[in-house]
Amino acid sequence: xxxxxxxxxxxxxxxxxxxxxxxxxxxxxxxxxxxxxxxxxxxxxxxxxxxxxxxxxxxxxxxxxxxxxxxxxxxxxxxxxxxxxxxxxxxxxxxxxxxxxxxxxxxxxxxxxxxxxxxxxxxxxxxxxxxxxxxxxxxxxxxxxxxxxxxxxxxxxxxxxxxxxxxxxxxxxxxxxxxxxxx
Amino acid sequence: xxxxxxxxxxxxxxxxxxxxxxxxxxxxxxxxxxxxxxxxxxxxxxxxxxxxxxxxxxxxxxxxxxxxxxxxxxxxxxxxxxxxxxxxxxxxxxxxxxxxxxxxxxxxxxxxxxxxxxxxxxxxxxxxxxxxxxxxxxxxxxxxxxxxxxxxxxxxxxxxxxxxxxxxxxxxxxxxxxxxxxxxxxxxxxxxxxxxxxxxxxxxxxxxxxxxxxxxxxxxxxxxxxxxxxxxxxxxxxxxxxxxxxxxxxxxxxxxxxxxxxxxxxxxxxxxxxxxxxxxxxxxxxxxxxxxxxxxxxxxxxxxxxxxxxxxxxxxxxxxxxxxxxxxxxxxxxxxxxxxxxxxxxxxxxxxxxxxxxxxxxxxxxxxxxxxxxxx
Numbered sequence: 001x002x003x004x005x006x007x008x009x010x011x012x013x014x015x016x017x018x019x020x021x022x023x024x025x026x027x028x029x030x031x032x033x034x035x036x037x038x039x040x041x042x043x044x045x046x047x048x049x050x051x052x053x054x055x056x057x058x059x060x061x062x063x064x065x066x067x068x069x070x071x072x073x074x075x076x077x078x079x080x081x082x083x084x085x086x087x088x089x090x091x092x093x094x095x096x097x098x099x100x101x102x103x104x105x106x107x108x109x110x111x112x113x114x115x116x117x118x119x120x121x122x123x124x125x126x127x128x129x130x131x132x133x134x135x136x137x138x139x140x141x142x143x144x145x146x147x148x149x150x151x152x153x154x155x156x157x158x159x160x161x162x163x164x165x166x167x168x169x170x171x172x173x174x175x176x177x178x179x180x181x182x183x
Numbered sequence: 184x185x186x187x188x189x190x191x192x193x194x195x196x197x198x199x200x201x202x203x204x205x206x207x208x209x210x211x212x213x214x215x216x217x218x219x220x221x222x223x224x225x226x227x228x229x230x231x232x233x234x235x236x237x238x239x240x241x242x243x244x245x246x247x248x249x250x251x252x253x254x255x256x257x258x259x260x261x262x263x264x265x266x267x268x269x270x271x272x273x274x275x276x277x278x279x280x281x282x283x284x285x286x287x288x289x290x291x292x293x294x295x296x297x298x299x300x301x302x303x304x305x306x307x308x309x310x311x312x313x314x315x316x317x318x319x320x321x322x323x324x325x326x327x328x329x330x331x332x333x334x335x336x337x338x339x340x341x342x343x344x345x346x347x348x349x350x351x352x353x354x355x356x357x358x359x360x361x362x363x364x365x366x367x368x369x370x371x372x373x374x375x376x377x378x379x380x381x382x383x384x385x386x387x388x389x390x391x392x393x394x395x396x397x398x399x400x401x402x403x404x405x406x407x408x409x410x411x412x413x414x415x416x417x418x419x420x421x422x423x424x425x426x427x428x429x430x431x432x433x434x435x436x437x438x439x440x441x442x443x444x445x446x447x448x449x450x451x452x453x454x455x456x457x458x459x460x461x462x463x464x465x466x467x468x469x470x471x472x473x474x475x476x477x478x479x480x481x482x483x484x485x486x487x488x489x490x491x492x493x494x495x496x497x498x499x500x501x502x503x504x505x506x507x508x509x510x511x512x513x514x515x516x517x518x519x520x521x522x523x524x525x526x527x528x529x530x531x532x533x534x535x536x537x538x539x540x541x542x543x544x545x546x547x548x549x550x551x552x553x554x555x556x557x558x559x
């Protein structure tokens with residue numbers, strides 16, 4: 001039984017950080033029938049400012065809806081990693097973009113860190129930068145199993161714009177594959 | 184209760200869905216963070232249900248339009264945040280005085296002035312009670328959970344209609360933007376109230392003649408009665424009056440309509456209060472931090488409870504008095520510099536030490552802060 005599993009996604013505005021949180025929360029709450037709440041914080045800018053999204057997943061009702069000591073952090077840039085990695089639970093999972101985040105050696109030992117070329121894969125393999133969030137959701141599913149594969153797939157398909165379903169499914173599978181490679 | 188659909192939606196979206204179930208068929212608004220999703224969702228939903236959505240030129244015109252639609256018989260709503268709530272105060276007072284049913288949602292953000300548009304706050308509490316001038320009647324509701332927002336919006340409409348009074352629904356950037364699973368139900372699954380009207384409105388000449396709950400039996404415009412509505416002191420006919428007796432009686436009616444019916448308006452939640460030696464009093468999204476604090480400390484054997492007023496005004500005076508009667512300390516966390524705590528101080532008359540936990544830096548009050556105050 002999961003009493004409380006805290007997740008934080010961080011990057012910059014426009015990377016789909018908040019959407020990723022919504023999709024993961026929906027997968028947990030609607031398709032996997034767990035309890036989930038999703039919150040966010042963002043700057044007043046439309047793009048480029050710091051963006052953060054949090055999801056709490058549990059098998060019991062959730063009181064405090066914010067993450068204080070995340071079990072899982074996904075950081076897409078150095079600033080987010082530096083700012084939020086210190087909050088992560090000891091031994092917690094950290095997924096970083098391998099091209100944009102450098103992890104100091106002493107930090108590497110504290111957590112289970114997975115280096116994945118998320119942005120590069122979106123740009124070159126899938127060919128669309130906007131699938132960054134779906135790629136890391138695939139990796140999150142594969143590494144943590146906190147939501148089911150099918151539940152997450154349904155939530156992605158429910159939330160992405162019409163006409164992009166195939167592209168996003170490719171991104172989802174790419175994320176799962178990349179996670180398997182570093183697991 | 185038959186669930187029509189379960190959706191993973193935000194508090195703001197839950198406001199829109201709740202309003203539709205309540206029977207709201209008119210919305211006028213002007214976008215402002217962090218409330219804009221309410222207007223956005225009403226703009227999709229209302230046309231599907233035969234309702235009307237209008238984006239007006241500003242916040243003042245929005246509440247004006249909503250009042251007009253309500254006078255014409257539609258359940259109406261407007262939504263905004265702090266700066267817009269300030270602008271709406273004059274017309275809010277008009278709706279209190281003219282006794283026009285209306286729901287005004289304020290999704291609180293940092294203030295004063297433009298403050299912090301994307302950060303949460305609970306600093307419009309006293310404004311929601313006393314923002315417009317004069318001794319006016321008002322009902323204020325502050326739900327916590329996203330599912331609860333859905334049902335409290337319905338209750339807000341019911342109270343607005345039943346008592347022909349504006350109801351302010353206070354949420355904030357946290358529970359307005361927080362997403363969770365919400366079970367959406369149809370109106371057949373919930374209690375729905377409609378405004379009191381005269382049995383035969385045609386030719387009705389006394390729109391402020393009152394029923395046993397002191398609520399005016401007013402026809403809607405278009406029902407076949409010709410009558411006057413004014414913000415001036417008025418008699419039963421709705422026309423202005425200078426008669427001191429009539430004017431005094433009107434003000435008593437406005438006060439007593441709330442005071443004598445407050446048990447029908449007050450709603451609160453009690454968590455571990457029975458044997459509590461320390462009482463936390465928290466509302467809105469801060470109550471979730473308080474719930475966590477109580478959970479953690481109860482597991483350590485600390486006798487702490489949480490009283491959560493869902494209706495902030497009329498103030499649950501009897502309830503607060505009783506729940507605090509046997510405690511040694513009260514803790515009141517709020518995302519302002521100490522507003523609702525003034526009511527708690529008034530009710531407990533300084534007999535019990537009160538510890539305030541306040542924060543206005545745009546960050547939520549954490550469970551740890553409340554735990555610290557409880558243990559202190």
